[in-house]
Amino acid sequence: MNLQEITPAMRIADVERDTGIGKDTLRVWERRYDFPRPDRDALGERVYSADQIDRLRIIRRLLDKGMRPSKVLPLDLPALQQLLDKHSGPLHSPARHAICLSLVKLLRMHRSRELRESLNRILVQDGLQKFITDTIVPINGIIGDYWIRGELSVPEEHLYTEQVQNVIRHAIHSHAPGESAPRILFTTFPDEEHCLGILMVEAMCVAAGAHCTSLGTRIPLSDISKYASDGRYDVVALSFSAAYPSRTVTKDLTQFRELLPAKIAIWAGGGALNQKRIKLPNTTILTNIEGVPALVAHWRTGA
Amino acid sequence: MNLQEITPAMRIADVERDTGIGKDTLRVWERRYDFPRPDRDALGERVYSADQIDRLRIIRRLLDKGMRPSKVLPLDLPALQQLLDKHSGPLHSPARHAICLSLVKLLRMHRSRELRESLNRILVQDGLQKFITDTIVPINGIIGDYWIRGELSVPEEHLYTEQVQNVIRHAIHSHAPGESAPRILFTTFPDEEHCLGILMVEAMCVAAGAHCTSLGTRIPLSDISKYASDGRYDVVALSFSAAYPSRTVTKDLTQFRELLPAKIAIWAGGGALNQKRIKLPNTTILTNIEGVPALVAHWRTGA
DNA sequence: TTTTCATGTTTGTCCTGGACAAAATGCTTT
DNA sequence: AAAGCATTTTGTCCAGGACAAACATGAAAA
Known part of the structure; x- marks a missing residue:
């Protein structure tokens, strides 16, 4: 054969x-x-x-x-x-990179429990925000590289996503429910199925003490708008991964801005928006996730 | 406007x-x-x-x-x-149906925590197997009916799926890890994205004391086969929801049967197989989920 | 220097109408 | 019932054309 x-x-x-x-x-x-x-x-x-x-x-x-x-x-x-x-480029400190590589190694040996425990250790040590920006973001990049090179199987990639989700979700739920402003609604558009991006932003906002609710991924625009109005949210946060159909992202956002009541802010971020210049009323485009805490703080003083 | x-x-x-x-x-x-x-x-x-x-x-x-x-x-x-x-038909006892309807009502009021707590109560009372067959299966049907009639929004449907997954996953993990035979690997083919079906089967098998591992959904056939061989599994369990492209299901299963070592059994079930007559070596087609415990028992005596 | 505007080029998605094998059905025979 | 055969149904693929929206480029204005 x-x-x-x-x-x-x-x-x-x-x-x-x-x-x-x-x-x-x-x-x-x-x-x-x-x-x-x-x-x-x-x-x-x-x-x-x-x-x-x-x-x-x-x-x-x-x-x-x-x-x-x-x-x-x-x-x-x-x-x-x-x-x-050339385009992946050296992004983070060598020490961080080494830690990330050891986590990838665990993943490739299918040690899911150890992977989760290691992640949790780093989380406890660094705090939620630093954990996201300094550990999860770079690992995501490395996982992506392995994936492209075909050195990671589909089950391994799923295993990674699932464990990271477990850790972040658990961290979000362990936080005392933030009741202070702003009230933020997290979700994605119908063509976006990746949930890790929006989950990371939610974690950042929870850590910043905001009142956070997630609608999940792939939600029709009309449903998002209805929930945001009915629940009297201040902000709708959206994530557009690099895999989002980039031709339509500007059109989609503009359409949603018209649908959503003008006083509710939109925060949008993710790879698909990186080289776009979108100007819409009461809409902020996030270029990197590190800017989230400042954005929450800015909302509190400004509005 | x-x-x-x-x-x-x-x-x-x-x-x-x-x-x-x-x-x-x-x-x-x-x-x-x-x-x-x-x-x-x-x-x-x-x-x-x-x-x-x-x-x-x-x-x-x-x-x-x-x-x-x-x-x-x-x-x-x-x-x-x-x-x-005409095709939905009266399926379960009126008492059960009433309980299911009250759960749907909770869902439609977005009381996610109460929904989860109610489900958990029934789970503790009935045990895992009865919980799946007598509660989750009928609710799934009712949810589907509401969905078709447009009386349920996308976020509501997501909320339901997520809470049910939470409850079942937690129940699976709380079980003492079954180390007794058979060793079963749970997953779905690349065109199948619904995870609830295979999760319910996994719960039934865990309750029957089998050694269970899940690979997640949308896994390439070659990866499934490789894992099943390397991990020395006895059975690969597959779920095909009614939404699975029914034209290809016979072809896909046949192809997988050729790829997988002959001594590893295949258990397949779900809506897409209901009116098919598939005959393959060492392959069992499950027509309803109630048959799972008997299947596990039969495997233990027969093989 | 940066921003705005007008121009030409690139690019993904949709169109029509034809073709064909695999699946399902109906009918006949073991 | 079960198995074999003929006929109809059905989803997916093909070619090649069309077009608007997105993009790049360069000139003019702030």
């Missing part, structure tokens, strides 16, 4: 599910940039190779970081890797 | 996200059955009305229950409602 036999044929729908790139986009890329150029089966239908999927995954990552399709689609695998390395 | 202005235009991609029906399918239904026949905007692109979405949601539900498109697509809203009522 050779490898080709046990590897199932990747049809265009499978590629869409795995990479998040739509069928129409895949076809039009093939027409315009000559990549990906899949084999065809007996019926003339596209069959993608594992190599092409790998390349597409990296391309997706680079597009999320703001590169343009015409620049990255013609590149081969080594060139893509190189470009990715 | 009238209603049409505040209701955002539903484009075909939005309908796909909301109903789970693919763009191609929507277009071909329009061609063949003359429904849905959306308006067109200035560019000639489809704009679906809220009524059409409602109808499509019910149609999706009926298809999941095994009806055929040619039979249900031509029906109008009242006829669809009627058909749905």
